[in-house]
Amino acid sequence: EAGVTQFPSHSVIEKGQTVTLRCDPISGHDNLYWYRRVMGKEIKFLLHFVKESKQDESGMPNNRFLAERTGGTYSTLKVQPAELEDSGVYFCASSQEWRPNTGELFFGEGSRLTVL
Amino acid sequence: LAKTTQPISMDSYEGQEVNITCSHNNIATNDYITWYQQFPSQGPRFIIQGYKTKVTNEVASLFIPADRKSSTLSLPRVSLSDTAVYYCLVGDGLEYGNKLVFGAGTILRVKS
Numbered sequence: 001e002a003g004v005t006q007f008p009s010h011s012v013i014e015k016g017q018t019v020t021l022r023c024d025p026i027s028g029h030d031n032l033y034w035y036r037r038v039m040g041k042e043i044k045f046l047l048h049f050v051k052e053s054k055q056d057e058s059g060m061p062n063n064r065f066l067a068e069r070t071g072g073t074y075s076t077l078k079v080q081p082a083e084l085e086d087s088g089v090y091f092c093a094s095s096q097e098w099r100p101n102t103g104e105l106f107f108g109e110g111s112r113l114t115v116l
Numbered sequence: 117l118a119k120t121t122q123p124i125s126m127d128s129y130e131g132q133e134v135n136i137t138c139s140h141n142n143i144a145t146n147d148y149i150t151w152y153q154q155f156p157s158q159g160p161r162f163i164i165q166g167y168k169t170k171v172t173n174e175v176a177s178l179f180i181p182a183d184r185k186s187s188t189l190s191l192p193r194v195s196l197s198d199t200a201v202y203y204c205l206v207g208d209g210l211e212y213g214n215k216l217v218f219g220a221g222t223i224l225r226v227k228s
Contacts, residue, residue, distance in 0.1 A: 004159070033215065043160070043203075043218035056215065091159045104150075105216065107159025 002026065004108035006092050012114045018080040021111045023092030025074070031055075031095040032075050033105060034067060038088035046090075049075060082115045089113070120204045125223040134191045136222050138204030141185050149180060149187045152203040154221070160203060164189070191224075199226045 005024045013019050025032045034046040046065070047057035051072035060067070064083070069075040079086050089112050093105040121139040128134045140149070148167050152160040164171055166178040166187070177190040191198060201221040 035216075035218075042220055045215045045217070048215055059215075093159070104162040104165065105160075107161065109158050 004092055004094050004106050006090075006108040006111045008111055009109065010112040010114070012116065013082055014116050015084055016081045018078065019082055019113060021077045021079075021090050021092075021113070023075045023077070023108060025092070025094030026106055029094035029096055029106070030072065031105075032069060033093040033095075034075070034077055035091040035093065035107075036088050037091070038085065041088075043091065046077075079113070082113075084115050087113055087115045120206055120219050122202075122204050122219065122222045124220065125225065127225050127227065128194055129227050130195055131193050134194050134198075134224060134226075136189045136191075136202055136204075136224070137186055138189070139186050140204070140206045143184050143206055147184075147206045149178065149184075150205045150207070150216070151176070151178065151189045152205065152216075152218075154201045154203065160218070163202075194224075194226045196226050196228060198224065200224060 004026055007022045011019050030051050032049040035043050036046055037043045045059040047060055047067055048055045049069045052069050064079055066078045067075060077090060089110040091107050091110045093107040095105050119142060148165055150165040151163045153163050154160045164173055164176050164178045166180050168180050168184060171178045179188040189202060201223050203218050203221040205216050207216060
């Protein structure tokens with residue numbers, strides 16, 4: 001069974017540009033989460049999808065970040081325009097709908113974003 | 117969400133048992149205790165979860181005292197490949213769509 005896959009693994013852009021990160025969750029997982037770790041800080045929750053609906057987006061830092069999950073399958077996280085402080089590693093995770101609260105999220109390897 | 121406190125780092129040698137203790141004094145009745153492991157350049161990976169007493173799986177054991185204000189992750193006979201960051205997380209396991217709150221974690225270094 002394929003795990004959570006993220007693309008790109010590393011992206012280097014200049015301040016003011018746009019970047020779109022993609023996450024493909026494990027097939028059948030209705031819950032999809034985005035987390036990020038900025039340099040020197042802890043991993044922080046960004047938002048949570050249940051199928052195509054945003055269940056909780058309380059962790060989104062500002063309106064430069066836009067997450068979508070079309071059709072309840074893969075998800076994209078767009079940063080527009082990117083700022084220096086957006087640099088970090090963005091993790092996607094998924095979990096099965098029928099047992100959403102076991103604490104077991106399956107994480108991807110992350111997308112490293114570097115804003116110059 | 118309950119805050120957790122764990123040692124910043126620990127050193128061990130191959131073949132030893134490693135115990136990492138996490139303090140969570142404000143744990144709530146509905147909270148579960150979950151441990152994740154993270155290797156460099158990878159996402160966190162679930163290790164074990166428990167609510168009370170002891171839980172054991174093929175990777176680790178989790179000891180939780182009666183007051184649940186702390187927990188101890190036990191890794192038997194560690195190897196070099198167990199060098200990683202270990203996170204203790206506490207959260208409500210009954211809310212739909214749980215979200216995890218990661219602390220700084222414990223850096224475990226296993227030496228030969």
